[in-house]
Amino acid sequence: MPKTLTWLTPFSWLTLVALAGLGLGGCKILPTPVARSENSASAFNPDKMVEDIWASKVIPYFRQKAGPFAEVHALAKTDPAAAGAKYGNPRKQANSPWTFAVRVEGKIVAANTQSRAGTMDIDVDGDGKADARVQIGPAMRGTALRDSLDFVQFNDFTNQIDFAQFGKAFNAYAGKTVLSKLPREALEGRTAKVLGAYTIEGGQDLPLVTPAEAEIGPKP
Numbered sequence: 001m002p003k004t005l006t007w008l009t010p011f012s013w014l015t016l017v018a019l020a021g022l023g024l025g026g027c028k029i030l031p032t033p034v035a036r037s038e039n040s041a042s043a044f045n046p047d048k049m050v051e052d053i054w055a056s057k058v059i060p061y062f063r064q065k066a067g068p069f070a071e072v073h074a075l076a077k078t079d080p081a082a083a084g085a086k087y088g089n090p091r092k093q094a095n096s097p098w099t100f101a102v103r104v105e106g107k108i109v110a111a112n113t114q115s116r117a118g119t120m121d122i123d124v125d126g127d128g129k130a131d132a133r134v135q136i137g138p139a140m141r142g143t144a145l146r147d148s149l150d151f152v153q154f155n156d157f158t159n160q161i162d163f164a165q166f167g168k169a170f171n172a173y174a175g176k177t178v179l180s181k182l183p184r185e186a187l188e189g190r191t192a193k194v195l196g197a198y199t200i201e202g203g204q205d206l207p208l209v210t211p212a213e214a215e216i217g218p219k220p
Contacts, residue, residue, distance in 0.1 A: 044158070044162055044165075046162070046165045046166040046168070046169035047169045047172065047173065049166065049169065050166070050169040050170055050172075050173045051173060054173060054177075057151065058145070058149065058170075058212060059195075059212060059213065061101075061149060061150075061151070062101050062148075062195050062196070062197070062212050062213070063195065065087060065088075065101040065148070066087065066101040066102050066103045066195055066196075066197075067086070067087050067100075067101070067102060067103065068102070068103055068105075069102045069103060069104045069105075069124050069131065069132055069207075069209075070124055070125060070131070072087050072100050072101075072102045073100075073102075073131075073132075073207060075087075076098070076100055076200055077200070080097075080098045080200065081098065083098065083100055084098030084099070084100065087100045087101050087102070088100045088101060088147075088148050088150075088197075089147065089148055089149060089150040089152075090150065091150050091153060092147065093154055096147065097199050097200065097201065098199065098200065099144050099147040099148040099197050099198070099199045100148065100197060100198060100199075100200075101148045101195075101196070101197050102132075102194075102195075102196065102197065102198060102209060103193070103194070103195055104122055104124060104132050104134060104192070104193070104194040104195075104196070104209055105122075105124065105191075105192070105193050105194070106122045106123045106124040106125075106126070106131070106191070106192065107122065107123045107126075107189065107190070107191055107192070108120050108121065108122055108123075108187045108188055108189065108190050108191070108192050108216070109121050109122070109123045109128065109129070109130050109188065110130060110188060111187035111188055113136070113184040113185070113187070115139075116137070116138055116139040117135070117137070117139045117140065117141065118135070118136045118137055118138070118184070119133050119134060119135055119136060119208075120133070120134050120136055120187055120192065121133050121134075121206065122134060122192050122194070130206055131206070131207075132198070132206055132207050132209050133205070133206040133207065133208050133209065134192070134194050134196070134208075134209045134211060134214070135179075135208060135209065135210050135211065136179050136182060136184070136211075136214070137171075137174075137175040137179045137180075138175050138179070138180070140171040140174075140175060140210055141208065141210075142167075142171075142199065142208065142210060143164070143167030143168070143170070143171075144196070144197040144198055144199050144208075144209075144210040145167075145170035145171065145174065145196065145197050145210050145212055146166060146167040146170050147167070147197070147199065148197040152166075170210075171210065174210070174211060174212055178211060178212070178213060178214055179211065179214060182214060182216050183216055186219055187216065189219070189220045190216050190217050190218065190219060190220065191216070191217035192214070192215065192216050192217070193213075193214070193215045194209060194211045194213070194214045194215075195211065195212050195213040195214075196209045196210050196211040196212050196213070196214075197209065197210055197212070198210065
């Protein structure tokens with residue numbers, strides 16, 4: 001026998017609607033939380049961090065730690081660990097290459113100022129051949145300045161991205177405060193004095209030095 005359909009009376013409908021209203025009344029509709037941006041004063045600002053330590057810590061460190069390029073490079077090629085301990089950051093990450101603080105002084109024998117990644121090649125020993133290539137920007141590769149500092153450690157940063165941005169901030173600050181003031185015309189034949197850092201990397205024609213300080217002499 002087929003089942004008999006039960007029809008709700010108007011009173012029954014009103015009862016259901018009332019009960020549903022009571023159920024909804026006991027619920028709270030909460031807004032989806034939205035992450036708040038950090039206070040600007042406490043937000044990570046690598047450019048400001050570099051600016052704050054440049055004159056008080058970075059430059060004094062390089063002036064104390066750096067050795068003559070010929071001396072540093074000769075030791076770095078035979079015993080990188082010894083050179084790194086003496087002229088670099090012995091507290092570096094174990095898998096990172098050694099980075100060395102150096103003074104480069106000599107004659108500019110070649111220059112590339114057409115590219116944004118400008119460079120000048122310096123003859124240190126007076127044989128007429130380039131011994132080191134110095135970045136003069138405005139675009140610069142690597143994080144040699146950051147990596148040579150023994151008071152900067154990866155574990156001091158929240159993540160790898162922040163650490164990388166901090167390394168780039170050194171290049172940007174050096175470019176803005178030091179390299180932008182250098183002459184870029186008729187560099188060949190002039191003398192140059194550079195205080196900076198470099199890392200030995202495979203495939204490089206010349207050691208690539210990133211300056212923290214740089215001075216170019218007058219035209220000969």
